[in-house]
Amino acid sequence: MKYDFDEIIDRKNTNAMSTDGFKEYIFKASNDMTFPFKDDEFIRMWVADMEFATPPEIIQSVKDRLDKRTLGYTKVFDPDYYLSVVQWTQDHYDWSFQKEHLVTSPGIIPALYELIEYICKPDEKVLIVTPSYAYFKHAVDFNHLELVTSDLVNQQGYYTMDYDDIELKVRDEKVSLCIFCNPHNPTGRVWTPEELSKFGEICLENDVMIISDEIHCDLLRNDMVHTPLAKIFPNTNKIISCMAPSKTFNMAGMMLSNIIIPNDEVRALWKARHYSMENPLSIAATQAAYQHGDEWLRQLKTYLDENFIFTQQYLASHLPQAVFRIPEATYLAWVDISAYLPDEENMSLYFANNAGVLLEGGSMFVANADGYIRLNLACPRAILEEGLKRICEVLQ
Ligand code: LCS
Numbered sequence: 401m402k403y404d405f406d407e408i409i410d411r412k413n414t415n416a417m418s419t420d421g422f423k424e425y426i427f428k429a430s431n432d433m434t435f436p437f438k439d440d441e442f443i444r445m446w447v448a449d450m451e452f453a454t455p456p457e458i459i460q461s462v463k464d465r466l467d468k469r470t471l472g473y474t475k476v477f478d479p480d481y482y483l484s485v486v487q488w489t490q491d492h493y494d495w496s497f498q499k500e501h502l503v504t505s506p507g508i509i510p511a512l513y514e515l516i517e518y519i520c521k522p523d524e525k526v527l528i529v530t531p532s533y534a535y536f537k538h539a540v541d542f543n544h545l546e547l548v549t550s551d552l553v554n555q556q557g558y559y560t561m562d563y564d565d566i567e568l569k570v571r572d573e574k575v576s577l578c579i580f581c582n583p584h585n586p587t588g589r590v591w592t593p594e595e596l597s598k599f600g601e602i603c604l605e606n607d608v609m610i611i612s613d614e615i616h617c618d619l620l621r622n623d624m625v626h627t628p629l630a631k632i633f634p635n636t637n638k639i640i641s642c643m644a645p646s647k648t649f650n651m652a653g654m655m656l657s658n659i660i661i662p663n664d665e666v667r668a669l670w671k672a673r674h675y676s677m678e679n680p681l682s683i684a685a686t687q688a689a690y691q692h693g694d695e696w697l698r699q700l701k702t703y704l705d706e707n708f709i710f711t712q713q714y715l716a717s718h719l720p721q722a723v724f725r726i727p728e729a730t731y732l733a734w735v736d737i738s739a740y741l742p743d744e745e746n747m748s749l750y751f752a753n754n755a756g757v758l759l760e761g762g763s764m765f766v767a768n769a770d771g772y773i774r775l776n777l778a779c780p781r782a783i784l785e786e787g788l789k790r791i792c793e794v795l796q
Pocket of ligand 1: 508533615644657
């Protein structure tokens with residue numbers, strides 16, 4: 401391996417959410433909140449970024465950009481930016497999109513906050529499937545719209561969509577938008593082309609626009625293939641695709657995501673109202689990621705696959721009643737531990753207090769997630785092992 405994923409990186413003094421932001425984010429508390437563990441004694445398996453170094457090719461591109469010694473107002477003008485993104489989607493997903501349809505955003509979540517406003521009228525409703533990344537709900541709440549949820553069907557940790565229920569819900573004329581996660585956080589499902597077709601048809605036949613959040617699409621197990629939802633429906637302009645190098649290359653702090661809006665009306669609203677400057681370092685980093693990140697990603701995926709196998713074996717021998725399947729995508733393990741903690745509502749607090757592990761409990765995922773914990777496995781194996789050991793010891 402050219403890259404060292406076993407290296408333990410010191411994140412102190414970097415203003416990292418992971419190290420410094422957990423009291424506020426997980427526990428909605430001030431920094432005065434105390435635990436039986438010191439901050440630096442925690443094993444951190446919560447926020448979805450990685451404990452690995454960002455690829456050196458990306459770091460170098462930022463340094464090269466700094467060497468130009470000017471950091472004035474910046475915006476993507478160079479067509480190379482689009483070319484680097486579309487080359488990536490072409491090579492990895494056999495899917496491309498028009499240059500005119502691409503806009504950028506400081507993140508996919510900030511884009512959701514805006515897009516909901518541009519797409520929905522004030523009395524309309526937005527559908528999501530649950531469990532869900534909570535910011536889908538927050539974005540709907542922020543726009544004072546009604547959230548409609550459809551529970552995924554869970555068979556021994558394998559999740560599928562309930563098409564009858566989705567159809568019933570989108571038949572409500574007030575439902576005008578679905579925010580869809582492809583692949584899915586937190587369950588890790590990579591929706592198949594058949595599943596995407598069925599889901600997409602139901603929405604489109606009922607005149608529901610879809611925002612397909614594909615932020616996790618590069619982070620698949622090695623035997624899996626991602627299909628962009630928009631690839632299945634090349635003739636509609638009702639699917640907005642969101643992609644980013646942020647999760648893939650551990651550069652969420654660069655705050656630059658790609659939003660592909662084929663709908664002229666929505667894009668015109670975006671262009672009129674979005675504050676569209678970009679960070680020069682982020683532009684350089686994004687281009688470098690898509691142009692030079694392939695080999696790093698290949699090795700990362702292999703390391704993650706091994707972390708998942710390690711986790712599966714560890715849980716099977718130490719927590720045999722836990723329900724866990726290796727997810728098809730993401731670096732997030734979604735584990736049903738209800739057999740061990742049937743009545744615990746605040747799993748995050750339980751594990752922070754009793755095990756010294758920071759993780760996200762089911763209650764953080766909107767609905768349909770009781771009894772679950774989500775573990776971030778994008779960390780060196782030594783950290784993973786210690787985290788699993790602590791989790792298993794308090795449950796045994
Ligand atoms: N969409 C999904 C499905 C995500 O999982 C995340 C991050 C984002 C969007 C954030 O996108 P951004 O605004 O940074 O472009 N997920 C996280 C999670 O599950 N825990 O911490 C972050």
